[in-house]
Amino acid sequence: MSADLSQKLVNLTKLDLQYDACGEVASGTTPADLTLYGSFVFVGLPTENILPDGVLDGKPRLDLPLGEGKFDMTMGVKTARAMKDLPKADWVAGCTEAAAPGKPPxxxxxxxxxxxxTYTYILADAYTRDAIVIDPVDTMAERDAEIITEMGLNLLFALNTHVHADHVNGASKLRALFPQMRSVISRASGAQADVAVAPGDSVEFAGRSVVVRATPGHTDGCCSFVLDDRSMVFTGDALLIRGCGRTDFQQGNSKSLYESVHTQLFTLPNDTIVYPxxxxxxxxxxxxxxxxxxxxxxxxxxxxFQRIMAGLNLAYPKRIDAAVPANMKCGLYD
Amino acid sequence: MSADLSQKLVNLTKLDLQYDACGEVASGTTPADLTLYGSFVFVGLPTENILPDGVLDGKPRLDLPLGEGKFDMTMGVKTARAMKDLPKADWVAGCTEAAAPGKPPxxxxxxxxxxxxTYTYILADAYTRDAIVIDPVDTMAERDAEIITEMGLNLLFALNTHVHADHVNGASKLRALFPQMRSVISRASGAQADVAVAPGDSVEFAGRSVVVRATPGHTDGCCSFVLDDRSMVFTGDALLIRGCGRTDFQQGNSKSLYESVHTQLFTLPNDTIVYPxxxxxxxxxxxxxxxxxxxxxxxxxxxxFQRIMAGLNLAYPKRIDAAVPANMKCGLYD
Structure with missing residues (x-):
């Protein structure tokens, strides 16, 4: 999507600043009763108006006479919000700038x-608060819901990298708390979900998205999710840190896993962060x-690799007989 | 310190690029047999020479005729390294750009x-690989050493937020593996260490640093470490996520803890990330x-707050009688 970030910012934060859709600050604009925080880059302003470290946090330091100039919202803005008129939970921060310009933090x-x-991940567009959760765990749904609620997130999707054998997935419990949420799993998994995705599909949450890559081998339906700017990849059990998922149950196939990792994951940039x-x-x-x-x-x-995987002699997973049938329905017990 | 980043880059990576200490690319420079990866901002080059997403990763996409121009190394470079001539471990990435311009990732x-x-943190200057570790755990020293070694880090300091009561700190074990490493703890803790720090002291690792803030209350000697750009704070047991450390043993004092958090931590920017x-x-x-x-x-x-802390009725910590005496010597058992 081509996000009109400046417009979003206006809608969300009711900034008193006047700027047009291109981010121009109108002549004569003053900070007046406005409180901003975050990091900013002001382009085209006289140098003496820019604070030494380029960081404004809290009203006391907002002594910048904005004047006329270009307010660059793609390079330097971590969080540009007016704290007044915002719902309380809306100024909770902790954002990461996108590596690719033009995307919301x-x-x-x-x-x-x-x-x-098991690692669970929450990702949200910092402007709209539209959010996804990856690999939620049923017993931790309350913890996850508390974070989602406190941060004012609008949970759109619960994505599953695969049909897990070691825990029941939390999508069903989260949907009971967030009725608009839809569960997502790969079509190849054969599992029931609100949305079945295929390789190349993109799951969008406002101005951000993850793209599905098929990474079978641990199970037939395993997939990985690559963040839009390729700064992160969520690898499920395909690629673990200094390891990989086992290939001796469900539809495990070590040859297929090796090919998945080498063609779908090791082809990403070296500095893509792996979140397993x-x-x-x-x-x-x-x-x-x-x-x-x-x-x-x-x-x-x-x-x-195939010899190593064939020789692991791992114990039968404790929870597999309960977890797999439940996870074929995205966390619903029979 | 005022880091001469371009010089560091030359020393570290033996780039074939010719640029002076200010980051100017000499006229006629071509990428030739050079492989770069990471994100770059080229200033002063004709627009048509800049790739749409500003990201170059791997040789096949390095089709940028560099020509004459300014190579801005503070805004856009995540990792600028020539992969040839580098020791293998040196191109391991996963860097975070500093919020304040001019600092290395x-x-x-x-x-x-x-x-x-217990959370342990490893931080390193991505250019020089000088590193620190915060709150290492003795039983995990082997894991930490493997990461430090594989990533080619030069471990300078092991920092302790306080004298822990629940585990033995890993500084002593790490020093056996990295003899140049020095242990660090607050002077107020009364514990033995190679370096005793006081509030306001800065612990530097090449172009990056953390600053010590006194946050007593859980123990007398508790301190927090604030990253130079204030994007992160390591709070020890003073401030936990939706909680705080107990104040009913060692020199615990709930009034002191409350004042520490409110004057030393809650005064940081709202978007400073808390790592407990x-x-x-x-x-x-x-x-x-x-x-x-x-x-x-x-x-x-x-x-x-004082009533809440007085009424917690927590169990006596299992390992306190072994851990505290050892940690008064930064992890040495008697």
Missing amino acids: LIFRQLLDLESS AHDYKGRGNSTIGEERMFNPRLTKDIEE | LIFRQLLDLESS AHDYKGRGNSTIGEERMFNPRLTKDIEE
């Missing part, structure tokens, strides 16, 4: 289920570059 | 000890704005 949270070591579905040593993330270099399994050739 | 990792729910020493629900981070709004204890007035 991202609200991003990584959450861990300490029981199954699990880590059993408490590591939060990795990068494509690191895994291409240091993954002890996936740096091997395909024959050696 | 940050390598940042959050790690969890699943046993004690623990979270028992698997939440990775929060923001100052959120905690000012939603912390169920610290949003109360001081009298009610």
